[in-house]
Amino acid sequence: MNGTAAALPPSGGTDTWEELVTAALLGTDRRTPPGVAPGPSAPLALLDRAAAETVRRRAGLRPGPAAPRPEPAPEDPRPPLPAAAARRLAMLLADRPGTASGGRRGTAPDLMELLPQWLATANARGYAAPPQVLPALLDAARGRTDLRPAALEFAGPRALWLARLNPDWRFALRALPGGGAALPRPEETDRVRRLWAEGLFAERVALLAALRSREPDTARELLTTTWATERAEDRLMFLDSLRTGLGPRDEPFLEQALADRSRTVRATAAELLSALPGSALAARMAVRAAACVAVDPLHPVPTLVVEAPHACDAGMERDGVVSRPPAGRGERSWWFGQLVEAAPLATWPTRLGGRTPEQIVALPVADDWQGELHAAWCRAAVRQRDPAWSRALLGPPSAPEAGGPGAVSLAERAKLLGTLPTGERAEWVAGFIGTHGLSEAFQLLGVCAVPWAAPLGRAVVDALNIARDAGSYPWSFSGVMGLAERCLDPSEAGRLDALMAVPDEPEDASPGAGGYWAEAFQRLVTTLRLRGVMREELEAP
Structure with missing residues (x-):
């Protein structure tokens, strides 16, 4: 029977059920329920009575009206993933990172750390997510907020359909304005003004940002229609959206915002005006x-x-x-x-x-x-x-x-x-590493485009090799090694084969450091080759 049910009073009465529950909690040696003889057979008799009472209670349910079936999931018009790439995605989502013995990561790649890069590549090629992996994909995005934008883009409209059916995935509805409803286009003037006047705050922010990226003047003019009546915290968020496409035509509005009653709004307006070298401010x-x-x-x-x-x-x-x-x-x-x-x-x-x-x-x-x-x-x-x-x-x-x-x-x-520019940035950081090593380079590597340009990749590997040969504490470079696994160009894997052997340890080296370095380079090479295979799978016709 497909439907809901309404409870009727159980045949044995609620007192009987409560007595059985009490006896189960306290133990039959302390509380013998009615109808059960005390002694060694009392626990089994209690279970028999509870089973019978459960059937009696369920028999007292009256059928209710069937709930309406959900609308079918929307179609995703994007092309499907190549078969090999679909299998790879299932493997990435099934991975559960763990800690190897002794706190060492071992030589196996961390598949979950490769998922963001896989999603970025799949989204760049416009593939649709296989329906069978959507639950696992949403679970992964639920646990990692950094995955959500790329995961929801890849999941497409069916993720929103699922999110409406499972409270655990409601973050997907919050992440998109209107629970995934399409924003009006700039030329749909009536819809734009209606959403701006009646929409939720998140919808209005998303609308303003979308308009600003396509028609900056239209977005600014829309903002001026309600500026005087907006709350200070809302004005601040709306004003921040003007960073996209900021230009001289925004100056009159920003000059007026310099007289705003909110200090933070005034400060933001001043910052935006100072980013316009030709402004009066x-x-x-x-x-x-x-x-x-x-x-x-x-x-x-x-x-x-x-x-x-x-x-x-x-x-x-x-x-x-x-x-x-x-x-x-x-x-x-x-x-x-x-x-x-x-x-x-x-x-x-x-x-x-x-x-x-x-x-x-x-x-x-x-x-x-x-x-x-x-x-x-x-x-x-x-x-x-x-x-x-x-x-x-x-x-x-x-x-x-x-x-x-x-x-x-x-x-x-x-x-x-x-x-x-990205090329110049990578060249500068490579020169910095060549002179100063990796001890201060981690933050600088974070601003370099991925995959790293060849000179930067070589500089990082050479510096790691020097640190290994010097007997340095290998754990000090685990962060850079993790970055290298995600950011080195996969074509660099062939150059690293010689580094996978356990080196001779200097007398003053950290105990076991050679083995750690060998494991780290083995994992790096394995990860790079896996990334290369992943890229080929996503490029397959």
Whole structure:
């Protein structure tokens, strides 16, 4: 019978069932239920009574109306996966990572760590997910939020159909506006305005982001229709969407947002305007910042001198300068850093005698202001996506003490590298590793495109080999080795065969280090070859 059921009073009464449950919990030696003789046979008699009472209770159920059947799952028009790729996906989803004995990972690849790359490749080729793997795919995405965007894209509309039937997969409905309902196109004016006026917050954010990526002006004009009535936290989220396609036509709206009643909204508007070098705010910041920095005409060697602002006036605050510094920061240096960060970088060659960014960064700075000035220039280069200034601040990768003339921390260098073309970025990091090794390179490797370019891959492998030959603690390089498994080009596998043997250990080496290194390189080679096979399977006709 397909349907629901309504309970009737059981024949034996609820008291009988409760007495049986109590006796089972306490034990028949302490509580003998009615109708059961005490003694060794009491437990078996209790089970018999419970079975009979269960049948009696179930017999007292009245049939209810059948529930409506769900609508059929939607069709997925994308081409199916090649058969070998479908089998590979099932293997990846079935893998359950575990820890080998002694905390060592062994030589087997970590299949779950290859799943994100597999999904990215499958999505790039526009394949549809096999229906039979959708439950396992949704379970994997449920446990790993980093998988969700790629997994839901690959799963397609059928994942949303399943998510409506299983509460464990409701995250898929939350991840897409309207539970997967298609957003209106820009030309569907009525639908756009209706969703903007009546939709949930997540739907409105998604609508604004979608419009912004295709028709920036339409998105901004839609935002202006309700701006004055939005909550401050919502205005902040909506304003942040203007980063996509930011251009001069956004300046009038952002200038108005500088007078917003919310401090965070004002700060975001100011940040966006400062990323537009031709904006009026950028020009105002340029005047303020230029007044603080000059070349000392009396010094025998050209030297920059800094005169930080003595006050934060109302105009500075309106343009996004935060007046109160964080704990441990002086007011004047705090204000000065914000002015330089927001000023167009084109200000400085004109202000400082026509010098290039490299020449400006190389100038000495008087009175210990160099760190503050260079840090602000780093933030400006990242905000304005200026590769020329990024190169100057990074300096050559062989700079002493692993630091460039302007970037003094790994975080700053990683952000500056993000403004460079991918090939140049990989070449710089390869040079850095060749000079300084891998101890400080992990964060820099994270900004390099995957798969790594050949020079970068060779630099990483050579540095690992040097560390192995030196008898270094192998566990110190486990993070880089894990990155190499995911990011090295699979074609590099052939070069690594010689590294899989257990090396002779120096006397001062860590006990067992040679065996660990051999295992790590075996796993690396095995993983690279598996990635190569996976790529071929997805490229199969």
